[in-house]
Amino acid sequence: MIDFSRVQKELQDCDKDKDASGIRVCPKSDSLTRLTGTIPGPIGTPYEGGTFQIDITIPDGYPFEPPKMQFSTKVWHPNISSQSGAICLDVLKDQWSPALTLKTALVSIQALLSAPEPKDPQDAVVAEQYMKNYQVFVSTARYWTETFAKNSSLDEKVKRLVEMGFGDAQVRTALESSGGDENVALEKLCSG
Amino acid sequence: MISDSITNASATAAPSARDFGKKKRTNRTAKLKQSKLGLRREQWLSQVAMVNKGGKEEMDANRKPGSEKSDQRDRPVVNLDGHQRGEEDDNNSGANRHESFMESLSNSPNSILSGMNSIPNFSSSSSSGSGGSCSGNITEEEDADDDGCLDDWEAIADALAADDEKHEKENPPEFSEEHEHENIQQSACESDVAVSRKQKSNQAWRPDDELRPQGLPNLGKQRSSPVMNFHYSSVAVPSSCPICYEDLDLTDSNFLPCPCGFRLCLFCHKTICDGDGRCPGCRKPYERNTVKVETSVQGGGLTIRLARSSSMFCRS
Numbered sequence: 001m002i003d004f005s006r007v008q009k010e011l012q013d014c015d016k017d018k019d020a021s022g023i024r025v026c027p028k029s030d031s032l033t034r035l036t037g038t039i040p041g042p043i044g045t046p047y048e049g050g051t052f053q054i055d056i057t058i059p060d061g062y063p064f065e066p067p068k069m070q071f072s073t074k075v076w077h078p079n080i081s082s083q084s085g086a087i088c089l090d091v092l093k094d095q096w097s098p099a100l101t102l103k104t105a106l107v108s109i110q111a112l113l114s115a116p117e118p119k120d121p122q123d124a125v126v127a128e129q130y131m132k133n134y135q136v137f138v139s140t141a142r143y144w145t146e147t148f149a150k151n152s153s154l155d156e157k158v159k160r161l162v163e164m165g166f167g168d169a170q171v172r173t174a175l176e177s178s179g180g181d182e183n184v185a186l187e188k189l190c191s192g
Numbered sequence: 193m194i195s196d197s198i199t200n201a202s203a204t205a206a207p208s209a210r211d212f213g214k215k216k217r218t219n220r221t222a223k224l225k226q227s228k229l230g231l232r233r234e235q236w237l238s239q240v241a242m243v244n245k246g247g248k249e250e251m252d253a254n255r256k257p258g259s260e261k262s263d264q265r266d267r268p269v270v271n272l273d274g275h276q277r278g279e280e281d282d283n284n285s286g287a288n289r290h291e292s293f294m295e296s297l298s299n300s301p302n303s304i305l306s307g308m309n310s311i312p313n314f315s316s317s318s319s320s321g322s323g324g325s326c327s328g329n330i331t332e333e334e335d336a337d338d339d340g341c342l343d344d345w346e347a348i349a350d351a352l353a354a355d356d357e358k359h360e361k362e363n364p365p366e367f368s369e370e371h372e373h374e375n376i377q378q379s380a381c382e383s384d385v386a387v388s389r390k391q392k393s394n395q396a397w398r399p400d401d402e403l404r405p406q407g408l409p410n411l412g413k414q415r416s417s418p419v420m421n422f423h424y425s426s427v428a429v430p431s432s433c434p435i436c437y438e439d440l441d442l443t444d445s446n447f448l449p450c451p452c453g454f455r456l457c458l459f460c461h462k463t464i465c466d467g468d469g470r471c472p473g474c475r476k477p478y479e480r481n482t483v484k485v486e487t488s489v490q491g492g493g494l495t496i497r498l499a500r501s502s503s504m505f506c507r508s
Contacts, residue, residue, distance in 0.1 A: 009437045063435060064467055098435045098464065099454070099472035 002058055007032050007102075014103045023106050025056070033058045037069065037106045041149060042114040046141035047075070050149025054109065055085075056102060066096035067105060076137070076144040078118040078127035087112070088122035147183075157182045161189065433457035435472060449478055 011032075014025045022040040035056040041047030052075060057068040069092055071085030079088040091100060091108050121127030130137045160182070161171040166189050178184035429445045432438060435456050444457040454473025456464075461478075464470070469478050 003436060006435075006437050061467075064463055095475065097470075097472040097475055098460065 002033065002060055002062055004032050006063060007035075007058060010101050010103065011035075013101075021103070021107070023103055023110070025102050025106070035102070036072075037102065039106050039110045039113075041145060042110055045114050046138050047077075047113050047145050047149065050145035051151065052113075052149050054087075054106065063098040063100075066092050066100075067102060068092075069105060069109065074144060074148040075113075076126055076141040077113060078116045078121045078123060078130045079112055080122055080126075082123050082126055082144075086122060088117075088120060157185075161186065430455060433460055435460040450474065450476070452476070 011025055011027070014021075014023065018024050024038040026036050026038075028034040028036055035058065037054040037056050039052050039054065041050040041052060050073075052071060052073045054069050055072045059065045059068060070087055071080055073085070074082065075085065076082055080086070087109060089108060089112055091097075091105060116130060118127040118130045126137070129140070157175055157180070158168065158171050161175070162168055164186070166174075170189065171185070174185040174188045175182070178188060429440070431440060433440055433444065433456050434454075436459065438457060440455070440457055445455070447458060447461070448455060449461055450471040450473060452471060452474035454471055456472065464472065465478060470476060471478055
């Protein structure tokens, strides 16, 4: 049985200093078992300026079991799967403590963004690039941040796609059907 | 009776103030900083009042008394260590010293008198702030390096050696035995007339003054000084369980399952013991065999010990 009162209080506490921390937790539905966490990319990293969303699932045993968290925003990071967004972080696994909270877990993830651990990788490709070709890693990570973690308005997306040579109405339809994802829309435009 | 209590208190603490002067000096810089934070706030408050009265001349005129007041504030903090040691000394071989100080005190009735006068003055340190009179001195200290600050302090101490003698006698009672506190409070009341006169001359807040800022400390607040609060916080019991966020009842708050000091309610503790059994605070496994003993016997024993240590701290 989930301790909803604790989750509820955590949400309130997190809401109190969301401006100072930049970390938000919002429920996806009324059930409080599925939440969305938002963390800003740490300053001085390739993730600076991005806003990263994290899917949170509260297990039955919470807070005695760790919450399940994974990135829904695509991130280029040695300890985060570039495919699934799965996070390799000890406090979300064996080092979880009931004294930790959703917010402290999100802070830990934010710290992971600034301090990658390529020796304990989640994404082997990214980790290898980080170790062997750091500059390429940085530029890739920055590109991914620009592309996936920055909310550009619909008009900007339309403008970019129109510049590629597609018609305005066509672009808007494609963006609509792809849920605002620029790349999916581009694929649709190219294939159709 | 009043003078008795003061002689006792000063006799116990005065030797320590001298014998451990060196030790005090090393601690002083760190402790000065702590007390300065509080001082700065008070000064700011009283400075505002001062500016309103346009008493810039008074600021200069009062600078000297102000600086000695700052000594007063710092000193109880410093005496904490010294006084405890001083008590030990008395137990061992302090009897002779005790007498000699009794003598010195009885030979100089003036010092007792003046001590009585300034005790209440110290207790309501709003008045000792005395309308920005000490602001100049203190801000200088703050701007200076730690060493410079120390030098300043010592220079003042030397210049006011005579006054210091008195302060050393009047300060220790603040941290002495409980009943002595009461005596001092009595004496504070009795020498009220002298105080109010003194306060008027310094343009200070009277305790009953309407305009007196609420943030300024009084005797009650002084006794729970920042230093004490700091020490208490290290053993403070949280009001709610950090795991389930429910309020801790009396049993829960006496329950100390892990040497790391992490407290939680019995329900959460049981849930954890049913699982991996590691303390949420330090991640070390609970010692399963001793946990039950601790809840019934050791838990209570620990509480008593904590209570005792804190009451000792009040006295020292």
